[in-house]
Amino acid sequence: MARIKKITKKKLKEPDEFISLTEKAYRFISQYLKPMVTGGIILLVVVLAIILFQKWEKRKEVDADQKFNAAVHLYQEVSSPYREGSPLEYRNVSEKLDEVITKFPRTSSAKLSPLYKGNIHLQLGEFGEAIKEYQACLNKAGKVKLYRLLAMEGMGYAYEGMKDYEKALHAYQKILEMGESFESADAYLNIGRCYEKLGKNKEALENYQAFLKISEKSLVANSVLRKISLLEK
DSSP states (O other): OOOOOOOOOHHSSSOOOHHHHHHHHHHHHHHHHHHHHHHHHHHHHHHHHOOOOOOOHHHHHHHHHHHHHHHHHHHHHTTOOTTOOOOOHHHHHHHHHHHHHHHTTTTTHOOOOOOOHHHHHHHHOOOOHHHHHHHHHHHTTTTTTHHHHHHHHHHHHHHHHTTTHHHHHHHHHHHHHHHHHHHHHHHHHHHHHHHTTTOOOOHHHHHHHHHHHOOSSSOOOOOOOOHHHHHHH
């Protein structure tokens, strides 16, 4: 016959372990449930806000792209080699690009718009304004190398238009420093032209020769060869 375990008076006075654990859990939940729920709600709100912001930004990018592409299409029509755009037509394109910059400042289209505005000012012979726009593009472009290359090239042309060949040289040399081979040939050609304008024939000759090494089959190669021939005399 199994022996009945005797429960002493002392044992009866001790707290039941299950009841004690349950009570502790209840106290813990009572103390921390409200902060936990509040924290969870805050986290949920933050996550939802991030998702909504990302969707809003994406929508902005799409809208900006549409307006920017329409402006670029109009720019290509105005600057077509088969017709000469009027200053009024160029101003109209510039206003459309301004709208992209103003309404969608954080978009990639807004970063590229000053480059086209610079090109418009360059076409109109407004070299000082062109330089401002190219600088704005450089400020917005960040590490996007293509934007920077195109802006520096435009800035070089603008300084040449102002007959400030030293600053034009600096702009073209920056292009070489970026190390993009597809832009190097034009950079050497432009540098050679600036040195020639400054009367530095030796430096001009070196850069024209560097151009030919890279782009000997260029459409302007014969013209550059004639320049070299004259400079070597």
